[in-house]
Amino acid sequence: MRVLAFLDGTLSDPDAPWIRVDDLGLMRGDGIFETVLVADGKPRELRPHLDRLARSASMLDLPEPDDEAWQRVTRQVIDNWTGDREFALKLVYTRGIESAPDAGPTAFAMGLTIDEKILRARRDGVAVVTLDRGIDPGLAERAPWLLLGAKSLSYGVNMAAGREAARRGAGDVIFTATDGSVLEGPTSNVIIARGHTLYTPPATIGILPGTTQAAVFRGAERLGWSTRIEPLSAADLRDNDGLFLASSVRKLTRVHTLDGEQLPDSSAVHAELAKAYEDVYS
Amino acid sequence: MRVLAFLDGTLSDPDAPWIRVDDLGLMRGDGIFETVLVADGKPRELRPHLDRLARSASMLDLPEPDDEAWQRVTRQVIDNWTGDREFALKLVYTRGIESAPDAGPTAFAMGLTIDEKILRARRDGVAVVTLDRGIDPGLAERAPWLLLGAKSLSYGVNMAAGREAARRGAGDVIFTATDGSVLEGPTSNVIIARGHTLYTPPATIGILPGTTQAAVFRGAERLGWSTRIEPLSAADLRDNDGLFLASSVRKLTRVHTLDGEQLPDSSAVHAELAKAYEDVYS
Numbered sequence: 001m002r003v004l005a006f007l008d009g010t011l012s013d014p015d016a017p018w019i020r021v022d023d024l025g026l027m028r029g030d031g032i033f034e035t036v037l038v039a040d041g042k043p044r045e046l047r048p049h050l051d052r053l054a055r056s057a058s059m060l061d062l063p064e065p066d067d068e069a070w071q072r073v074t075r076q077v078i079d080n081w082t083g084d085r086e087f088a089l090k091l092v093y094t095r096g097i098e099s100a101p102d103a104g105p106t107a108f109a110m111g112l113t114i115d116e117k118i119l120r121a122r123r124d125g126v127a128v129v130t131l132d133r134g135i136d137p138g139l140a141e142r143a144p145w146l147l148l149g150a151k152s153l154s155y156g157v158n159m160a161a162g163r164e165a166a167r168r169g170a171g172d173v174i175f176t177a178t179d180g181s182v183l184e185g186p187t188s189n190v191i192i193a194r195g196h197t198l199y200t201p202p203a204t205i206g207i208l209p210g211t212t213q214a215a216v217f218r219g220a221e222r223l224g225w226s227t228r229i230e231p232l233s234a235a236d237l238r239d240n241d242g243l244f245l246a247s248s249v250r251k252l253t254r255v256h257t258l259d260g261e262q263l264p265d266s267s268a269v270h271a272e273l274a275k276a277y278e279d280v281y282s
Numbered sequence: 283m284r285v286l287a288f289l290d291g292t293l294s295d296p297d298a299p300w301i302r303v304d305d306l307g308l309m310r311g312d313g314i315f316e317t318v319l320v321a322d323g324k325p326r327e328l329r330p331h332l333d334r335l336a337r338s339a340s341m342l343d344l345p346e347p348d349d350e351a352w353q354r355v356t357r358q359v360i361d362n363w364t365g366d367r368e369f370a371l372k373l374v375y376t377r378g379i380e381s382a383p384d385a386g387p388t389a390f391a392m393g394l395t396i397d398e399k400i401l402r403a404r405r406d407g408v409a410v411v412t413l414d415r416g417i418d419p420g421l422a423e424r425a426p427w428l429l430l431g432a433k434s435l436s437y438g439v440n441m442a443a444g445r446e447a448a449r450r451g452a453g454d455v456i457f458t459a460t461d462g463s464v465l466e467g468p469t470s471n472v473i474i475a476r477g478h479t480l481y482t483p484p485a486t487i488g489i490l491p492g493t494t495q496a497a498v499f500r501g502a503e504r505l506g507w508s509t510r511i512e513p514l515s516a517a518d519l520r521d522n523d524g525l526f527l528a529s530s531v532r533k534l535t536r537v538h539t540l541d542g543e544q545l546p547d548s549s550a551v552h553a554e555l556a557k558a559y560e561d562v563y564s
Binding site: 002004014015016017018019020021022023024025026027028029030031033059060061090092094095099108110112131132133134135136139142143144145146147150152153154155156157158159160161163164178 | 284286296297298299300301302303304305306307308309310311312313315342343372374376381390392394413414415416417418421424425426427428429432434435436437438439440441442443445446460
């Protein structure tokens with residue numbers, strides 16, 4: 001199921017064509033997006049998602065997003081959703097039409113059924129391969145024009161990484177930097193549990209600050225866990241009591257296999273943290 | 283002026299919406315393109331462009347492009363063009379609609395008036411800044427999932443580099459690798475003249491093989507010049523008799539200023555090579 005609404009409040013047929021061929025979002029991947037999880041009619045982490053949308057817009061020199069309009073259109077899609085109790089809400093914001101710059105950005109929200117593959121990984125965990133992302137951890141600060149850490153529509157490489165994982169018999173990817181440090185998944189953040197402490201790498205190394213990662217950390221802190229945002233090495237991916245990918249639609253997904261090697265069972269840790277995450281919203 | 287035709291031969295209004303919001307070209311920058319220069323009704327370097335489209339498709343695991351259909355639609359746009367004697371012809375090929383994978387790729391050709399800024403740079407030359415691209419020259423071979431050297435629709439970084447150049451008072455960019463070696467422009471190849479020899483870096487370092495660069499080399503060879511495809515260092519950008527950017531719409535554009543420093547006048551060398559390039563088509 002899909003529900004589409006443009007930012008001006010126009011509810012539209014998602015099966016009809018709405019975008020001109022010279023929209024810069026299409027022609028140049030020049031735009032940004034967010035994916036929000038909606039559960040039981042409530043958008044999760046909407047404030048952090050809208051903050052990150054504004055941050056991405058600033059990094060791409062796009063006009064500042066109209067926060068209230070995005071809140072309204074989010075509500076509108078939710079109110080028109082009649083599918084599963086959980087769904088993915090995409091917010092898309094492009095630089096607009098190349099031949100009509102005065103028309104301003106193209107902006108819409110779309111509700112989507114969550115992919116079966118994602119739901120299966122939530123339940124059963126996922127096999128992951130590490131792939132070299134070819135960047136060093138200092139690059140994001142040194143070269144802001146590379147848009148590292150912006151949630152850009154130019155996700156071709158993220159999609160290619162997923163295909164490479166499939167070729168290697170895995171379902172997802174963890175990118176590593178040239179110095180071996182852990183970055184992120186193509187559409188997720190990496191979380192490691194060790195004892196009663198959670199770890200995730202800092203956004204300053206050129207990754208997206210995770211909305212779901214932050215929610216999982218909040219949930220764990222309520223249980224008395226410690227949380228640390230600090231650089232992780234490739235060795236940390238093995239030396240832990242649980243390795244997870246966090247994203248809006250994945251929630252907290254357990255990694256059961258890394259580069260073909262089965263990891264120790266982290267189901268119990270996963271169950272505890274998954275409950276802690278859900279309890280944030282109850 | 284714009285002329286739009288889809289790959290199936292449907293001539294279409296370029297001001298109408300044709301693309302669904304869940305086209306993966308829009309949602310993920312997941313697709314490829316080419317820009318062909320058409321002059322006096324003839325597409326320049328169409329064979330190399332279509333070969334490169336097929337190469338990009340292979341790198342992205344897209345279905346092999348229908349070569350004859352692309353040739354037909356190219357002819358169709360040209361036959362319907364009534365604007366300037368030179369125009370840009372874009373070929374765009376996306377992974378298609380996410381919710382309807384069986385529908386296959388989205389594919390169209392569009393004729394476009396060449397931007398005034400590009401025409402001015404052709405005549406007067408351009409100021410360029412060097413920007414760190416953050417990759418090392420071995421990365422493309424080591425990590426094919428990064429799609430280095432594919433002409434992908436995920437051009438967000440290339441567009442951001444152009445904005446960074448504008449902030450620094452320049453009109454274009456030359457990307458350098460982490461070891462200081464010369465890569466390419468965001469939408470062009472780098473050519474250096476030294477005596478009667480032309481130099482350009484090899485595509486194996488993760489850049490696009492240039493169709494116009496190759497044509498300039500052919501033209502220069504006819505005049506008895508030597509040509510070399512070999513790695514260039516940042517120092518080579520200054521130690522030469524002419525520094526140029528080559529692309530379909532730019533043709534051979536002279537760089538007159540590099541990182542704020544005016545370069546020695548290379549107008550005479552430029553004029554000779556620009557003529558050599560045009561003579562390829564006469």
